[in-house]
Amino acid sequence: MVGHIIAFEGIDGSGKSSQAKLLRDWLEVKGVPVYLTEWNSSEWLHETIKEAKKKNLLTPLTYSLIHATDFADRYEKYILPMYEAGYVVISDRYIYTAYARDSVRGLSIDWVARLYSFAIKPDIVFFIRVTAEEALRRLKENRRKIKPNEAGADVFPDLKPEEGFLKYQGAVLSVYDKLAPTENFYVIDGQRDPKSIQIEIREKVSEILWKKES
Amino acid sequence: MEKGILIAVEGVEGSGRSSHLQGIKKYLEEEGYGVTTIGLQSSQLLGTTLGTVKRELVFQRITLFLAYATDLADQIEYTVKEALNSGFVVLADGYVYTLMAWGLTRGLDRNWINDVLSFAIKPDLAISLVASVSTISRRVIMKKGKIDPLASSIDLCINKDLYASFRIHVKTFQKYLLEISKTYGLKVVKTDRDYEEVHEEIIKYVREALK
Numbered sequence: 472m473v474g475h476i477i478a479f480e481g482i483d484g485s486g487k488s489s490q491a492k493l494l495r496d497w498l499e500v501k502g503v504p505v506y507l508t509e510w511n512s513s514e515w516l517h518e519t520i521k522e523a524k525k526k527n528l529l530t531p532l533t534y535s536l537i538h539a540t541d542f543a544d545r546y547e548k549y550i551l552p553m554y555e556a557g558y559v560v561i562s563d564r565y566i567y568t569a570y571a572r573d574s575v576r577g578l579s580i581d582w583v584a585r586l587y588s589f590a591i592k593p594d595i596v597f598f599i600r601v602t603a604e605e606a607l608r609r610l611k612e613n614r615r616k617i618k619p620n621e622a623g624a625d626v627f628p629d630l631k632p633e634e635g636f637l638k639y640q641g642a643v644l645s646v647y648d649k650l651a652p653t654e655n656f657y658v659i660d661g662q663r664d665p666k667s668i669q670i671e672i673r674e675k676v677s678e679i680l681w682k683k684e685s
Numbered sequence: 686m687e688k689g690i691l692i693a694v695e696g697v698e699g700s701g702r703s704s705h706l707q708g709i710k711k712y713l714e715e716e717g718y719g720v721t722t723i724g725l726q727s728s729q730l731l732g733t734t735l736g737t738v739k740r741e742l743v744f745q746r747i748t749l750f751l752a753y754a755t756d757l758a759d760q761i762e763y764t765v766k767e768a769l770n771s772g773f774v775v776l777a778d779g780y781v782y783t784l785m786a787w788g789l790t791r792g793l794d795r796n797w798i799n800d801v802l803s804f805a806i807k808p809d810l811a812i813s814l815v816a817s818v819s820t821i822s823r824r825v826i827m828k829k830g831k832i833d834p835l836a837s838s839i840d841l842c843i844n845k846d847l848y849a850s851f852r853i854h855v856k857t858f859q860k861y862l863l864e865i866s867k868t869y870g871l872k873v874v875k876t877d878r879d880y881e882e883v884h885e886e887i888i889k890y891v892r893e894a895l896k
Contacts, residue, residue, distance in 0.1 A: 519734050529730075532804055533759050536755040536804075537730070537755045539755075540751040540755050546748075547744075547745040547747055588797060588800075
């Protein structure tokens, strides 16, 4: 019996990570074997990527390839074996994050798609959609500083953090919007109350996990 | 300023890659050329990291392949482009064709490999170094004192003894490298001969490329 892959996509500050965690906790309580994996979290590459970004060492090409390596590491080590063992794998960001971020940096989205073609398609992709303006408003509300990578500092080095954030996240969002119909995203309006969003996600996931055997 | 040229020396470990690359380098420097060297697993970005972690990734072939590709891309973006623009000769101790053969030997999808590596600058000259399996085995043992199971072959054939497993690895790798050489027009040079003789043959190709 194979498992399921449930992906979450959205710009920074969309609330998708909290939604992914809530879903994980709920499935755990239900006794479902579940595993949550985050973007950019491979044990041995994480620090290298962080350092390289800090020192501005990455070009669009190496940015793309090093993130693909990170994803492949988690894919071969955790995602695929767990999926094959029947786990529900929740992926906070999946290959579409790379499609969006790499193409915003000028790479061909077709090339990026081929780069990630080894990865199986998720059962469902929850696209938590908020605008860049809304995401920024939330950051400010929580009095959190904008991180350089959230402001796309490598893409827009001359912009102030806030402007960079709006421009970069806006560009990423427009790629997501283009992908949504072709990649069959399940689009959720992220402006809504988080609780009602989680209820909708759980209903959808229940349908996938416990649909009546025909 | 005239643009430099890129020469790739391809081959499995023990094929004579590094020693013949040194030979080319010495020749070019004596001829007055500026020479820059790159090689697999030597990037600033990932070289050291790859050296320390690759033993843990032996069975993650896609990851390892992408890590090598990232490592190569970093060297192309920084070292190769700049050197070529300055009119230098760039010598690559292992380049895309070695990576291709590595991936094919491990059963990765051919189209995927080609897609991923399509970012690389095409070399002006690529030389495939091949030798008999026995020669290669002896060279590897001489250099390292043993056949390193993790570095070379264990992921391909863990049930047989070390030497048999290594033989299969080298044979398969070279079969693919020869196939690639045919497809992409690499110059194949057999290295299980007198060093000077091999060197002369390589230099002949290098001179043609420099014309």
